Amino acid sequence: MKISRRDKLKIYGDLLLVLNDESKNGRIVLTRVQVKINVPFDRLKKYISELRELGLIEDETSLRLSEKGKQYLRDYGKVLDFMKRMGLEYQ
Amino acid sequence: MSMYQEIRVTYEVISTILCFILVWFMIKPYLFTRDRRYVGLPLAFGLLGASYFFSALIYTQLSFFRCDMLWFQLVARTFAFVFLAVTYYFSKKPFKTSYLLWNVTFSLIVVAIIASFLMVIFSPQFDFQSYLNASPYVRIFIMICLIYIIIHVLKSHMENPDSTTLLIPLGYILLAISQYSLIIWAIDSSMFAFWGALALRWWGLAIFLFVTYLTFYRKGKRQKNENLTPR
Numbered sequence: 001m002k003i004s005r006r007d008k009l010k011i012y013g014d015l016l017l018v019l020n021d022e023s024k025n026g027r028i029v030l031t032r033v034q035v036k037i038n039v040p041f042d043r044l045k046k047y048i049s050e051l052r053e054l055g056l057i058e059d060e061t062s063l064r065l066s067e068k069g070k071q072y073l074r075d076y077g078k079v080l081d082f083m084k085r086m087g088l089e090y091q
Numbered sequence: 092m093s094m095y096q097e098i099r100v101t102y103e104v105i106s107t108i109l110c111f112i113l114v115w116f117m118i119k120p121y122l123f124t125r126d127r128r129y130v131g132l133p134l135a136f137g138l139l140g141a142s143y144f145f146s147a148l149i150y151t152q153l154s155f156f157r158c159d160m161l162w163f164q165l166v167a168r169t170f171a172f173v174f175l176a177v178t179y180y181f182s183k184k185p186f187k188t189s190y191l192l193w194n195v196t197f198s199l200i201v202v203a204i205i206a207s208f209l210m211v212i213f214s215p216q217f218d219f220q221s222y223l224n225a226s227p228y229v230r231i232f233i234m235i236c237l238i239y240i241i242i243h244v245l246k247s248h249m250e251n252p253d254s255t256t257l258l259i260p261l262g263y264i265l266l267a268i269s270q271y272s273l274i275i276w277a278i279d280s281s282m283f284a285f286w287g288a289l290a291l292r293w294w295g296l297a298i299f300l301f302v303t304y305l306t307f308y309r310k311g312k313r314q315k316n317e318n319l320t321p322r
Contacts, residue, residue: 009123009124009125075123076123078119078306078307079119079120079123079124081255081306082116082119082120082302082303082306082307083120083129084247084251084253084255084256085255085256085258085259085302085305085306086120086132086244086259086302087179087243087244087245087247087248087256087259087260088120088129088132088178088179088182088247089182089183089247090120090124090126090182
């Protein structure tokens, strides 16, 4: 149970990062997100639904990050950067 | 209190405060990931802070248990570096395979800490003379832990060379030299080594604090300006 939770944290973080990058290019194309995240399409859809339930994205069609999602992404970036600076690996 | 004692108490209290500020930041990786392997980081800096607090109590001479306090600070400091070394060791291991081993190791360390403190309190063998005898050996052990950590962080830096990852190895190197200087002081009573060790400790802790500031505050401001682009 713990293992899946930890893995998901990283997947959520990476997914939000890709969604945020893609949103800068205009419309978010799900297949491009899938290639970048490297997960099967059905699982990607599931993660996106979970992100929506958690309030990290606005809706499942626009896929834009909500304020909560942006905050999560900021914290995710900071913590990963801190761990990298500390010489700790996050796997 | 003599002037020397006043200086030492101030020094130890500031070291304690620095460590407890660092605990606040070191707990963030654990709180965010909920990965138990990273709980060693705040525990290590917490124990380090506690060891400096015990040192401060020793120099105030308010404590009736001065000898116990000497041992407490030695035990707390030792386990602080053990926690750090173990955290770095397990951070490199795949999570799925090392999870059980981490739990066992963590539990053993906690039991060892509690047992050590209880032994110091209840065993009459832990007197001042035995502290003086044990202290250099413990410091050598702490240095071994620090050398392991330095190798680990330098390896991480070599794998992904980046100017931002250079400061932490420097912080650990300063802490290691500080321990080495204390060993020199214990051998030949060199006051230069002694004061040098104290200065290096502050520099080491200051570097950790500077890195946390860079990560959580300066970066935060920059990210807001750049509209979210964590590396």
